Amino acid sequence: QKEVEQNSGPLSVPEGAIASLNCTYSDRGSQSFFWYRQYSGKSPELIMSIYSNGDKEDGRFTAQLNKASQYVSLLIRDSQPSDSATYLCAVRDSGGGADGLTFGKGTHLIIQP
Amino acid sequence: NAGVTQTPKFQVLKTGQSMTLQCAQDMNHNSMYWYRQDPGMGLRLIYYSASEGTTDKGEVPNGYNVSRLNKREFSLRLESAAPSQTSVYFCASSEAFRQGGRGYTFGSGTRLTVV
Numbered sequence: 001q002k003e004v005e006q007n008s009g010p011l012s013v014p015e016g017a018i019a020s021l022n023c024t025y026s027d028r029g030s031q032s033f034f035w036y037r038q039y040s041g042k043s044p045e046l047i048m049s050i051y052s053n054g055d056k057e058d059g060r061f062t063a064q065l066n067k068a069s070q071y072v073s074l075l076i077r078d079s080q081p082s083d084s085a086t087y088l089c090a091v092r093d094s095g096g097g098a099d100g101l102t103f104g105k106g107t108h109l110i111i112q113p
Numbered sequence: 114n115a116g117v118t119q120t121p122k123f124q125v126l127k128t129g130q131s132m133t134l135q136c137a138q139d140m141n142h143n144s145m146y147w148y149r150q151d152p153g154m155g156l157r158l159i160y161y162s163a164s165e166g167t168t169d170k171g172e173v174p175n176g177y178n179v180s181r182l183n184k185r186e187f188s189l190r191l192e193s194a195a196p197s198q199t200s201v202y203f204c205a206s207s208e209a210f211r212q213g214g215r216g217y218t219f220g221s222g223t224r225l226t227v228v
Binding site: 032034036042043044045046049088090100101103104105106 | 146148153154155156157158161171203215216217218219220221222
């Protein structure tokens, strides 16, 4: 059973600070990693993808991947109240076909004005 | 606008009733998925379709059936609804997965209550 673990939170961060969200996964063969943002009552929205060890930056967002430690993180710089949402980590293994992503249960992030 | 369209957005069923959730995408994606999302449980895969004409079970398929009608449409059917099927259902689509796949595009969801 593939597992993706996230701290459910809530994680409370002051406006303007860096929010750090973490995720661990059990399948060592995993190849693709995604971060989704989900506002209350809305559908998940893809914000970052990462496939290689190291950092990937996109605006205020940085995804970090360490396959040896089976760990992926998301940093949000200059946090804004509009970043308050649940962040879902998702993992795709190395198999072919389309057997779906495995999602973590999400971390609830609150940005305090 | 391009994307994934789900209908209906809300539905209340009585135990034992049947219904079909509809999903259509216009992004020419090969793969389509049905997930359910429950508090404390996260998103769980019900069924998926790698391509037109194929469907496979996911993590929680019991009580559901699916049809991949054509490349655009993937429907989810509850034959005899149970209160345990009260959930938010999301349809998603993606390009055929390969190294560097782009992840999913989700529909807006269907909020289903079974009483």
